[in-house]
Amino acid sequence: MTGLLAVIACALAGYLLVHPRIAPGMKVVAFTAPPVAGVVWLLVEVWERQFAAAVVVAAFLLILVALIGLLGHPRLPIWTKVIVFCTVPVAAVAWLLVVTADDTIKDPGEDPCSMYYGGVGVSKAFPPQAYCRYDDGTTHDLASGAQFVFWICFTVSLVLLAIGLWQVVRDPRAFVRQFQFRLTEQ
Numbered sequence: 001m002t003g004l005l006a007v008i009a010c011a012l013a014g015y016l017l018v019h020p021r022i023a024p025g026m027k028v029v030a031f032t033a034p035p036v037a038g039v040v041w042l043l044v045e046v047w048e049r050q051f052a053a054a055v056v057v058a059a060f061l062l063i064l065v066a067l068i069g070l071l072g073h074p075r076l077p078i079w080t081k082v083i084v085f086c087t088v089p090v091a092a093v094a095w096l097l098v099v100t101a102d103d104t105i106k107d108p109g110e111d112p113c114s115m116y117y118g119g120v121g122v123s124k125a126f127p128p129q130a131y132c133r134y135d136d137g138t139t140h141d142l143a144s145g146a147q148f149v150f151w152i153c154f155t156v157s158l159v160l161l162a163i164g165l166w167q168v169v170r171d172p173r174a175f176v177r178q179f180q181f182r183l184t185e186q
Contacts, residue, residue, distance in 0.1 A: 025068050025178035032067070036060045063161060065175070070164025072174040084160050091153035094146045099123045101130035101143035113142075 016027055036056065043053035071081055101123065113121035113132035121142075123130040128150055130142040141147075168175045 023179050024071055025175075028068055028071065028178075029064065032060070032064060062165075065168055066161040066165040068164070068178045069166075069168035069175055070160055072178045073164065073167045074174070076163070080160060084157055087153040087157045087160075091150050091157060094150035094153065095128045097146040098128040098130050098143045098150060099125055101146070113140075 013031065016022060016030055040053045040056055043049045043056060067084065070076070070084060073081075101121075120133050121130065122133050128147060130147075132140040132142065134140075
């Protein structure tokens with residue numbers, strides 16, 4: 001059943017991408033809003049973190065405006081616009097790999113810090129970091145490669161989204177045009 005739902009979702013996503021009469025801004029909202037809504041739901045309903053959910057919604061709205069501004073920038077080549085859609089998911093996966101590198105969910109004694117290094121696993125959400133802490137106060141970094149990938153992707157995404165935000169501030173009508181339906185195009 002899950003496979004069927006995934007196929008249907010992919011088909012719907014493909015249809016949205018190729019349909020010429022759907023405004024580009026609406027396509028961006030349709031692709032980015034569901035995962036963020038899932039995260040907000042988890043924060044509110046499961047972990048009861050309303051303030052964190054509000055911060056996520058505010059950050060999403062800012063990033064959404066920047067992303068739509070980036071897509072509406074008239075002089076940027078298409079490959080620079082596509083880079084954002086590649087670096088953001090890679091940064092998210094790299095972040096997840098870093099913050100779960102210490103595997104504190106496993107039974108004590110089965111996480112990599114106590115099994116291989118004899119320490120206690122510690123992870124921080126932002127800036128993402130995972131390390132083993134020993135009794136004498138020294139540390140050993142875990143997932144430093146994933147941490148490097150996260151920072152590269154995060155920086156590239158941040159620069160491109162800043163360009164998009166600057167485009168919206170500079171020309172707000174370009175932002176509005178991204179939500180206009182083009183009925184005359186064929």
